[in-house]
Amino acid sequence: MDNIKELKIFEFKEEIYTCSRCSYCREMVRETDNTHSICPIRENTPGFESFIAKGKMIMLRGVLEKDLRLTPRLAEIFFTCTTCGNCETHCPSGIETVKIFEIFRNDLQDNELGLPVHVALSKHALDNRNPYDEPEDQRFEFLRDVARENFDKFSELGYFVGCTSAYRTSEIARAFTRILVENDVDFTFLSDEYCCGSPLFRTGQISEAEKLALQNINKIKKLGIKKIVFTCPGCQATFENDYARFNPDFKVINYLELLEDLIKNGKIRFSDLTPLKVTYHDPCHSTKRNTLKSNYERPRSILKSIPQIELVEMRSTKFGSICCGAGGGLKSAYPDLAIRIASSRISEALDTEAQVLVTTCPFCKRNLKDAVEKEGLSLKVMDLIELIEDRI
Numbered sequence: 001m002d003n004i005k006e007l008k009i010f011e012f013k014e015e016i017y018t019c020s021r022c023s024y025c026r027e028m029v030r031e032t033d034n035t036h037s038i039c040p041i042r043e044n045t046p047g048f049e050s051f052i053a054k055g056k057m058i059m060l061r062g063v064l065e066k067d068l069r070l071t072p073r074l075a076e077i078f079f080t081c082t083t084c085g086n087c088e089t090h091c092p093s094g095i096e097t098v099k100i101f102e103i104f105r106n107d108l109q110d111n112e113l114g115l116p117v118h119v120a121l122s123k124h125a126l127d128n129r130n131p132y133d134e135p136e137d138q139r140f141e142f143l144r145d146v147a148r149e150n151f152d153k154f155s156e157l158g159y160f161v162g163c164t165s166a167y168r169t170s171e172i173a174r175a176f177t178r179i180l181v182e183n184d185v186d187f188t189f190l191s192d193e194y195c196c197g198s199p200l201f202r203t204g205q206i207s208e209a210e211k212l213a214l215q216n217i218n219k220i221k222k223l224g225i226k227k228i229v230f231t232c233p234g235c236q237a238t239f240e241n242d243y244a245r246f247n248p249d250f251k252v253i254n255y256l257e258l259l260e261d262l263i264k265n266g267k268i269r270f271s272d273l274t275p276l277k278v279t280y281h282d283p284c285h286s287t288k289r290n291t292l293k294s295n296y297e298r299p300r301s302i303l304k305s306i307p308q309i310e311l312v313e314m315r316s317t318k319f320g321s322i323c324c325g326a327g328g329g330l331k332s333a334y335p336d337l338a339i340r341i342a343s344s345r346i347s348e349a350l351d352t353e354a355q356v357l358v359t360t361c362p363f364c365k366r367n368l369k370d371a372v373e374k375e376g377l378s379l380k381v382m383d384l385i386e387l388i389e390d391r392i
């Protein structure tokens, strides 16, 4: 304990000590059924208190009082968290739990207690501009036939695709790009787009993440971009929350805002009128981790504006919704647990008897789809943009 580097978590002492141990971050009572866990980790593990925010605050007190040593086991507990923010949303003391977890993860990284799999993500992102270790020159291959003219244009609107859409769920970026092009929207991609840094910020690798952020900010400035649109709420929340320290002078918007305008202006018209029952999964990054509370309403109002779509809600929804299990580095470090969490969400979707589980996040889509495939289910998982493209 004596030779540990100075811990940044000491700066949050006051906030950590405001934890009243009320346990509101453990479970909530829903109107629709019985009590359910707030924390997706607790819900899908033996349920030890150390994994919920209350337990983590108690352990951090132990660290601050030098009763608890930094050990690989302690690191494992703090990295077993999706950083979904559900505990923060329900904490009556207003403790910014996720910020505190991420600062402590940074302390763990500084003391060489980061998980090797997370350190590898950082190396790949710095070497290849993406954490998936995919070739950087193939980042936009899937888009070149759709929008060849939209790379490095001087334009007021930029579209930040993000690594998951570029390499794992390219159908989302393709669908959105097609809609932009078909509606003559003037926009540009950043041909040398870097990972936004989200997986690095979330896993406490802050100085590495800042290097990526500065690359993106400089490129956006160079292209004269005033507004940047996202189809990935993880990237968007990173730009909004983590890039704020650099005072960037561009506005951040979600693709749903553009879609809503195109639908309202009659530019997007629906022709497939087959009845379809859908349910909607709220991504944590566009709700709990984002200041825009309207993000609960906008996707629902778009869904309701599509003819013959019936929207049915899951048991836990909006403010009470649960995480898909992918975030915070959990899917890379503990993939089985990430899938178990996704399976819980899938079982709620199945209970609604919806034919399609719609979301608005490529990372959620991927994890939910992995769970559906693992269980051999016929439930379809789609991003809202794909559903719109299908019904035009």
Ligand code: SF4
Pocket (backbone or CB within 6 Å): 018, 019, 020, 021, 022, 023, 024, 025, 026, 053, 054, 057, 087, 090, 091, 092, 093, 094, 095, 097
């Ligand atoms: S809800 Fe907030 S105050 Fe209550 S135990 Fe959890 S972290 Fe502590």
Ligand code: SF4
Pocket (backbone or CB within 6 Å): 038, 039, 040, 041, 042, 051, 052, 053, 080, 081, 082, 083, 084, 085, 086, 087, 088, 097, 098
């Ligand atoms: S951020 Fe989410 S996963 Fe992490 S402790 Fe809070 S509720 Fe649990």
